[in-house]
Amino acid sequence: MTSDLSPPFRPVEVDRTSPVPLYFQVATRLQELIEKGEIGVGARIENEVDLAERLGVSRPTTRRAIQYLVERGMLVRKRGVGTQVVHPKVRRPVELSSLYDDLVAGDRSPRTEVLELRTMPAPDPIAAALEVAPGTEVTWIERLRYAGGEPLALMHNAIPVDVLRLTRDDLAAHGLYELLRRSGLTPRIATQVIGARSATAAEARTLDEKRGASLLTMTRTAWDAGGRALEYGSHVYRASRYSFELNLSAG
Amino acid sequence: MTSDLSPPFRPVEVDRTSPVPLYFQVATRLQELIEKGEIGVGARIENEVDLAERLGVSRPTTRRAIQYLVERGMLVRKRGVGTQVVHPKVRRPVELSSLYDDLVAGDRSPRTEVLELRTMPAPDPIAAALEVAPGTEVTWIERLRYAGGEPLALMHNAIPVDVLRLTRDDLAAHGLYELLRRSGLTPRIATQVIGARSATAAEARTLDEKRGASLLTMTRTAWDAGGRALEYGSHVYRASRYSFELNLSAG
DNA sequence: ATCATCAGTTTGTCATGACAAAGTATTGAC
DNA sequence: GTCAATACTTTGTCATGACAAACTGATGAT
Numbered sequence: 001m002t003s004d005l006s007p008p009f010r011p012v013e014v015d016r017t018s019p020v021p022l023y024f025q026v027a028t029r030l031q032e033l034i035e036k037g038e039i040g041v042g043a044r045i046e047n048e049v050d051l052a053e054r055l056g057v058s059r060p061t062t063r064r065a066i067q068y069l070v071e072r073g074m075l076v077r078k079r080g081v082g083t084q085v086v087h088p089k090v091r092r093p094v095e096l097s098s099l100y101d102d103l104v105a106g107d108r109s110p111r112t113e114v115l116e117l118r119t120m121p122a123p124d125p126i127a128a129a130l131e132v133a134p135g136t137e138v139t140w141i142e143r144l145r146y147a148g149g150e151p152l153a154l155m156h157n158a159i160p161v162d163v164l165r166l167t168r169d170d171l172a173a174h175g176l177y178e179l180l181r182r183s184g185l186t187p188r189i190a191t192q193v194i195g196a197r198s199a200t201a202a203e204a205r206t207l208d209e210k211r212g213a214s215l216l217t218m219t220r221t222a223w224d225a226g227g228r229a230l231e232y233g234s235h236v237y238r239a240s241r242y243s244f245e246l247n248l249s250a251g
Numbered sequence: 252m253t254s255d256l257s258p259p260f261r262p263v264e265v266d267r268t269s270p271v272p273l274y275f276q277v278a279t280r281l282q283e284l285i286e287k288g289e290i291g292v293g294a295r296i297e298n299e300v301d302l303a304e305r306l307g308v309s310r311p312t313t314r315r316a317i318q319y320l321v322e323r324g325m326l327v328r329k330r331g332v333g334t335q336v337v338h339p340k341v342r343r344p345v346e347l348s349s350l351y352d353d354l355v356a357g358d359r360s361p362r363t364e365v366l367e368l369r370t371m372p373a374p375d376p377i378a379a380a381l382e383v384a385p386g387t388e389v390t391w392i393e394r395l396r397y398a399g400g401e402p403l404a405l406m407h408n409a410i411p412v413d414v415l416r417l418t419r420d421d422l423a424a425h426g427l428y429e430l431l432r433r434s435g436l437t438p439r440i441a442t443q444v445i446g447a448r449s450a451t452a453a454e455a456r457t458l459d460e461k462r463g464a465s466l467l468t469m470t471r472t473a474w475d476a477g478g479r480a481l482e483y484g485s486h487v488y489r490a491s492r493y494s495f496e497l498n499l500s501a502g
Numbered sequence: 503a504t505c506a507t508c509a510g511t512t513t514g515t516c517a518t519g520a521c522a523a524a525g526t527a528t529t530g531a532c
Numbered sequence: 533g534t535c536a537a538t539a540c541t542t543t544g545t546c547a548t549g550a551c552a553a554a555c556t557g558a559t560g561a562t
Contacts, residue, residue, distance in 0.1 A: 019553095021515060041478065047542055058517045063543085073440050076478070079543040080525025086478030087440070189324050189338075195494030196447035196465045214447045214465040214490075225327050227292065227337035239465075243446030246497070270523095272545060298512055309547045314513085330513040331555030 014055060022057050026065035034074055034085055044082045045075070110175075114168045116142035119161055126158045129221045130229040137161045138232075143171060144206060151207045152242060155235040163230055176231065185230055187222040194218050194244060199236075207238050214239040265306060273308050277316035285325055285336055295333045296326070361426075365419045367393035370412055377409045380472045381480040388412045389483075394422060395457060402458045403493060406486040414481055427482065436481055438473040445469050445495060450487075458489050465490040 014025050033039045045051070045066075052062040066083060069075045077083045121135040130136075138158040145153045157176060159166065164183055171179070177187060195217045204211045216237040222230050265276050284290045296302070296317075303313040317334060320326045328334045372386040381387075389409040396404045408427060410417065415434055422430070428438060446468045455462045467488040473481050 023515080049542080060518090061516060064515090077543065078525070079523065080541065082525095082542060086474075190499045192497040192499065193494050194445055194467075194497065196467045196490035198463075198465050212449075212463060214449050216445075216447045217494075223338075225337070227327075239447035243444050243468075246443040246445065248441045248443065274545080300512080311548090312546060315545090328513065329555075330553065331511065333512060 014057060023061045023064040023068070026055060026057065026062060027068040030065065030069060031074065034069075034088055037088065039085055041085050041088055044084050047082060111146040112172050113144040113146070114141070114171050115144055116140065117166065117168055117171065122158060122160075126232050129219075129232045130158065130160065131221075132160060132229060139164075139166055141166070141171065141176075147241070150241065151238070153235055153237045154203060154206055155233065157234075158232040160229065163228070176233075180230060185224055187230055188225045190220050190222040192218060192220045196239065203236060207236075209238055209240070216242060216244070218244070265308060274312045274315040274319070277306060277308065277313060278319040281316065281320060282325065285320075285339055288339065290336055292336050292339055295335050298333060362397040363423050364395040364397070365392070365422050366395055367391065368417065368419055368422065373409060373411075377483050380470070380483045381409065381411065382472075383411060383480060390415075390417055392417070392422065392427075398492070401492065402489070404486055404488045405454060405457055406484065408485075409483045411480065414479070427484075431481060436475055438481055439475055441471050441473040443469060443471045447490065454487060458487075460489055460491070467493060467495070469495070 014022050016022070018025065030039075030045070039045060046054070048059055048062050048066065052059045055062065066075060066077065070077055070083075074085065074087055075083050076086045117139070119137055119139050122130065122132065122138045124134050126138065127134045127136055130138075138160050141155075141157040141159070143155045143157075144151055145155060159176075164180060164185065166179065174182075180187060196214055197217060198212045199207065199209055199215050201211050203209075203215065204213060207213075207215075209215075216239045217235070218237070219232075219234045221232050224230055265273050267273070269276065281290075281296070290296060297305070299310055299313050299317065303310045306313065317326060317328070321328055321334075325336065325338055326334050327337045368390070370388055370390050373381065373383065373389045375385050377389065378385045378387055381389075389411050392406075392408040392410070394406045394408075395402055396406060410427075415431060415436065417430065425433075431438060447465055448468060449463045450458065450460055450466050452462050454460075454466065455464060458464075458466075460466075467490045468486070469488070470483075470485045472483050475481055
């Protein structure tokens with residue numbers, strides 16, 4: 001029935017002198033083979049035991065490599081059946097990146113205008129969102145983001161001052177998440193709410209839209225691995241120029 | 252410095268006769284302790300080796316349980332330091348559920364009106380989204396979803412006929428994802444695009460909004476674990492009544 | 503007093519071995 | 533021929549043992 005028994009694809013050799021973990025080497029190699037189509041969608045890969053033996057690694061190591069790709073949506077395992085390729089490229093769960101990074105990646109030449117930058121005690125709703133004490137000092141930022149010469153988004157952020165200090169120049173030249181990461185602060189968890197509403201007169205003017213035009217709204221709070229709140233953001237995007245793309249995967 | 256050395260919290264006994272895997276029993280028990288606050292945020296839990304010994308399970312099993320909670324954002328591990336509680340409840344990555352389920356869970360008494368239900372060859376854009384051959388027969392559904400007596404969303408779906416056959420009654424009484432699951436079809440992977448635009452006159456009339464009101468739009472394609480396309484959806488929501496909430500976690 | 507060095511703690515990686523559970527394919531009885 | 537029982541394949545779970553790497557804190561030299 002399943003004629004596509006794994007062809008003897010090229011040996012995946014591992015480098016035991018490398019500091020890269022073996023399971024990761026195996027996973028990366030498999031991912032390459034799949035992305036290049038050398039193992040086609042629907043094809044079954046070799047069973048764990050044989051694969052492990054052929055690579056000269058243990059079965060747990062092989063399992064861990066396969067598991068890694070299963071979690072990324074490339075492979076599917078069924079007990080008693082085998083492991084099958086279901087998608088030729090990684091489906092990332094959801095990116096936790098900033099708009100700026102996305103625009104750079106998409107070659108849309110972003111530019112940032114810093115409209116406001118000051119420190120102030122956090123208003124209650126923002127303190128609540130950040131899960132910090134009311135009145136905690138935060139840096140309040142208002143930015144206008146351009147892409148391809150056109151205004152795209154109006155962004156408001158609050159960052160606790162003891163998390164990061166920011167300058168106008170930094171913000172004009174880099175995305176907020178890049179600045180965070182550069183300071184060793186890695187956002188790991190975030191909650192977002194995405195909605196829509198009509199533009200106010202002032203927003204329409206700033207964003208070069210007609211009054212009452214539809215805007216996408218996004219509010220987000222991001223935490224680092226230690227559970228410390230890094231950033232609260234409340235942004236509006238021109239719906240005519242922007243939308244959110246998400247890849248979901250459910251266990 | 253860290254005075255909060257793990258108190259000798261109650262023994263977590265495992266049941267080896269249970270069909271539930273040991274690692275999952277341990278993970279669940281730890282999760283309970285954390286959710287109930289018996290292990291507070293910031294506290295360090297026992298190290299893997301001791302914990303394993305005390306529970307009478309192996310270290311890999313303990314590691315797997317802890318890893319499970321780390322991936323869910325409750326715990327953080329640092330080599331040479333230990334494992335710390337960073338959040339008292341699970342942060343789910345993103346749910347892959349239907350609007351209907353969400354409304355039921357939120358006690359907002361959903362109701363569904365089936366406006367249209369017929370089979371037809373998939374138009375090219377929809378066939379492309381589903382990654383099936385152009386002209387593949389699909390069931391085309393148009394539904395109006397109410398919540399709390401008010402219209403909330405206008406939903407269009409295409410489901411390949413060889414995936415599932417649907418009746419008006421089924422659709423009126425249940426959410427689409429519930430019907431899929433009941434047939435043994437589990438959505439595992441989806442890509443979504445969320446945007447916004449102004450309502451057309453017809454949409455405004457149907458949704459009881461003013462003409463030009465802002466609407467949230469969401470298009471989605473969902474696949475099962477085997478990579479088979481289950482559903483394409485193109486929905487519009489009243490922005491005044493609905494927004495998307497997401498929890499993200501980045502590796 | 504300050505800084506480098508070293509030992510201790512804790513998680514990270516890997517190997518080997520074993521059995522269980524869930525599918526699939528084959529065999530055999532009727 | 534049909535259906536149930538059986539054998540086989542493959543992944544899932546678990547144990548034990550070992551060493552490496554990262555971080556912490558104490559020690560010692562300057």
